[in-house]
Amino acid sequence: MPAKGVLVAVTADVVIAGGGVIGTAIAWRAAAAGLDVVLADPAHGDAASLVAAGMLAPVSEALFGEGALLRVNLLALARFPSFAAELEQVTGHRVGLRREGTLAVAYDAGDYAALTRLTAFRRSAGLEAEELDSRACRKLESFLTPDVHGGVLFPGDWSVDNRRYAAALREAAASAGVRVVRDRVTAVLTAGGADGAGGAGARVRGVALAEGGEIGADRVVVAAGSWSGAVHGLPAGLRSAVRPVKGQLLRLRHPAGLPPVLTHTIRATVRGADVYLVPRADGEVIVGATQEERGPDLTVTAGAVHDLLHDAMSVLPVTSELILAETCSGLRPGTPDNGPIVGEAGPGGLLLATGHYRNGILMSAATADAAVACLTGRAPAPEWEPFGPGRFLTGEGVP
């Protein structure tokens, strides 16, 4: 790496700050659209994108009253299969898209009442849902405890192996000519403008890097997830709009000789606590996830691991026999209204694609479409309209 203060003579059409699934998906599609793209990330791909279950479950992630978020999630779900198919075709790697559906199960009567309300909401959104009694749940998943009160099968919920998916995106981006700079973007640099400091009329001219270099580009995409607020040169309202929401999850593996314990993704509510178990084609089972407002803390805590295992074992006792292969912790980029921030804001040429919270994997394909539309002078799909950066701007200039 260059020493501090040494400028790196890199220029591009577009520089993307952040190499998670959002930044990498945008990089791939922008390069495929003919743009010269540089992606900057100190640990390309080694962030929240790897600490995910890869559920593609638009409705169960949208809360009551979040109709706009539901619509953009449904757009994202509809786009995902063709995007994944192209990714597999370009790279020759499977990304582990599974379409068995999600089986939501309720541990007790109170949990079942909550599930019933969610089911009504999902049906009102036009999604298929099949109510099942305990016995029917166990017919679908024979390792479920007989104590489960009941469940609902949502055949339209899918999942993807987020690590295979992220790796394929990196490979596709590289094949399309995206250059990667392993450094952190500290600031968006601007030129012109009434006040000479990024005010009205200013345009981006590139980014500054932590190691002291710069990358010249007249378009910058900030896709830095929960670290987006650390990038100087964003309007202040945007810098404070994204906060890290810690999530801890577990990766379990089948020991030799044990047949697969799950076919469907299980979303369980155990006495009010939510836990999910997501099976992978390679025998892995993901168990997640906590939601913690603890700032940029990435520790794995004894209490979280206990609670995840406890809730998973409550609905699927055989979980105790699985190998605890990995415990991990990531930071979701949360926003005040739980919606992503996708669109142009601040100095000309600046695009944001961040704040995807729990839906980064799901929204990655549709976000790439929207970002590339902006970068090539087209309008994103109308579903994105409510999620522009403007909603967090309060008329202030650039700090």
Add this chain to the structure above:
Amino acid sequence: MPAKGVLVAVTADVVIAGGGVIGTAIAWRAAAAGLDVVLADPAHGDAASLVAAGMLAPVSEALFGEGALLRVNLLALARFPSFAAELEQVTGHRVGLRREGTLAVAYDAGDYAALTRLTAFRRSAGLEAEELDSRACRKLESFLTPDVHGGVLFPGDWSVDNRRYAAALREAAASAGVRVVRDRVTAVLTAGGADGAGGAGARVRGVALAEGGEIGADRVVVAAGSWSGAVHGLPAGLRSAVRPVKGQLLRLRHPAGLPPVLTHTIRATVRGADVYLVPRADGEVIVGATQEERGPDLTVTAGAVHDLLHDAMSVLPVTSELILAETCSGLRPGTPDNGPIVGEAGPGGLLLATGHYRNGILMSAATADAAVACLTGRAPAPEWEPFGPGRFLTGEGVP
């Protein structure tokens, strides 16, 4: 490493098979006594010795009726401080010997009844024990749950940081001139004997290594822990006497800002299940351990991690706030009578120092004394007499 079939021209006075705390302690003391020592281990020190809590608790590890084991454990405890002091003096490193004592706590009345029986046994062995009610327990350890039924303080129980201790032993051995061969001993080689195959009158002439080499020595110490039975050339009764007993444990760490949650080692019985929490000077807390008869299986299982965390949190709720830094699994070398196997057997020049089960760290110093006594023609302490290999021999020759 040399290719298979290539002989390594190494000779020594003594070759030691196994580089855990037992083998390394013997190597150090034998070299200090003037012997030329080679220690062979494929992963010097990276075995059961690292997966331990380092409790120096002779009585609570001895069951009713195991009086001989208790006596040798008490010998080992008495020897430990001077051995550790010399080790610290030689290496300049602290090994984390703690003498605060153990607080045994009982979660419910049934657990307390069992603890009362153990206390009587410990007192009968001459050990100090102080009965405490729940309130007095919490005066000693303020983070204990008020639900604890009662406890007993055993001031004579100590602990050592097993990883620091093992690392210091390796350093002391190296300083004393012990040479390490990173290979696995597959067989004890013999010469002479009535039948030409290690029978009566045979003497050892060295060992064969997995990579194809040999080490020449007329004395061989097998200190290979739960792998001791894999060494060919041992009398058959000894090869089958040692079995792996799997133990899983957790290493927790304090997050920044949390004061130490423990001063004493806690041994808790939670509705019949035993769990211990051992604090380290550097802020680590070890939580252990399972005892599983599963052969040479080293997987970490979801169920074991759950149960350890659950039981630890039951007595010390603040455990949930600690960082789960590591989950690990090791294989204790168990024997049919739970006692170690220390002494000469089989062909002349062969010495065994294995089968230490749950007491390897505790017994390491005293075992080194006993082994060096044998190697230099002296008699070990009389406490070792019941633990000779002869008790597992059935008159058979070498297979």
